[in-house]
Amino acid sequence: MTSSEPGRPELGRPERAWRLGAQAPAGFVPERIVAQPDGSGLMFGWRGGPGPVDRVGVILRVYADGGLRTVWEGPGWVRAGDLLDGAGFAVVGHPGPRFTLLRAVSVDVGGWVELGEIPAQSVTSALIMGPDEVWLLGADTLIRWKAGEFEAKSAPGRRDSTRDRLFRVGDQLVLGTPEGLFLSRDDGQRWGHRNVDGAHVRALAFPYLAAVQDGRVRLGRLEGAFVEWLGDVTDPGDPLSMGWTARPLGAAMQLALVPDDPAAHPGLAIAASHPDGGFVTSLLALPPNEAWLGLAGDKGALALTETRRILQAGRA
Template sequence: MAERDWERLGELAPELRVGSVAASRDGFGLVGASVEPATGTLADRLRARRAQLHRVTARGLERVYEGPGWIQAVDCHGTLCVALGATLKPVGSGSDYHLLVSTDGGRKWSVRGPVPAPSATQVLAVSAEEAWVLGAFFLGRTADGGASWTEVSLEGERHAQAERLRRTERGVAVLGKGLRHTHDGGATWGRETSGNARLVDVDGAHALAVESGQARIGERRGGEVRWLTPLPPGREPLRLAAAGSVLRVLTRHAEPGRGVDPCVHQSTDGGRSWATQKLEVGPHVDVAGPYGLGLDLRGRVFGRLS
């Protein structure tokens, strides 16, 4: 069965700049955006930025939060949603970060305080009390809803462009050259190997990776991965959504000069064969479970949320 076409669900105001998108397994999505003045110096415009979060369902869009700065990242885990907000530092260069939390599926949001990270580009929701952030040379965790943060020690240096934060059956995981997981807040870490492949995503018993420029999907067995039929060539893997024998993989073109060209590849036989659907959206796109959400360069919102 081919992937169903995504429907047009609405459109953002033209002055909004999209920063992040997240699809939820519960049939909704979130769009993090910001608006800034059209005139002034770059620093003045950044300081005047206003962040917005929009909740998206099959019925359309609803703005659910507005505050200072911009939205760096969003994540959904059931009815728990977290967002990483950022503002320009008042003095010097760089950004200050703060955690936003919703416990009702993204309808209402509260600011939970600063995130003392020198750099942060990913956020992961675990529970109403626990969240993680990942940035350049930084991995941090809160166990009290954002009131305080602890920098987590893990072998090697953190590279947010090459690593991903994910939830697994063994706890929080950092994906990259293999998978390292912890069930005790980072006090101890286990490991799964992936050969020469760089892991991009995991969902249950399946893993998504890239090896020598080839997107691959495999079955996690013990501490290793058994690779299945490769995905179409020339694609960079982004996201994996698995439900039994149905696998969905979000990819973009592997050559940056060729444009984004996002596609969803679906297999209904456990990864032995694939059907591909091209998406008419830009770089801000996500899939989760049977759902998906994306925006084109004009700010039009498309998705499959029902």
């Protein structure tokens, strides 16, 4: 990233100390990892054969001390999930395809209950907006579950089911699409639009965002009705996750990138902000797939190696 300009808050560099956690079940394949700032979190995925009918869905709870517990298993594969302030939701895929929604009675010790079949043939991600509310995104799909009811929603703009993202900014739902950001405070009844100079926002940790524009990965900060571009990340790839924490001298952040060319750049790159406003990059020997890594805060991270060993970073 380019150096910071005079008068701009500096970006502090977070020290990172990776630690090895427990061994995940043999053959476990993650579909989504949600990290917390202390390195704990949830891993959603499956184990079994390559065919959908042979799979067993699995949800793993990873604790800050490196401990691991299987909190749910069942037929199918866990396609998506989210964790927020003790609330947990998960989407289980079944042959057909069809999808069911799970909710955690207790994130820490298990007790996940089925809430019913999702009225959609595609679900790729889930975002919790409250203890009793989760949004589901897929190809031609935007659904809200709240208080026991599924409700289909519509959003404006051109959609890309493989690259669209849902984000949470306080009580505001944000949909990132190729046409910019669409924002709603009223359960998707009305949508505001923010055109971020034609960039496709791929990661958002308000007020900071990472976007792809003309083949470049750009880092920006939302300022009112516009975005202030802070610079470019030199590492090639597709932003998948970012986090930041305010510091006395500014903000420290981290950004993960899926490499454009996994053969030339195997692994997932984590770029941590540097005091001069630039980035220092570390490369994790992980499969080049965003499902194997989650970030939180300025240095919280949870990842899974190809040998199914858990990697953690963060602070309590």
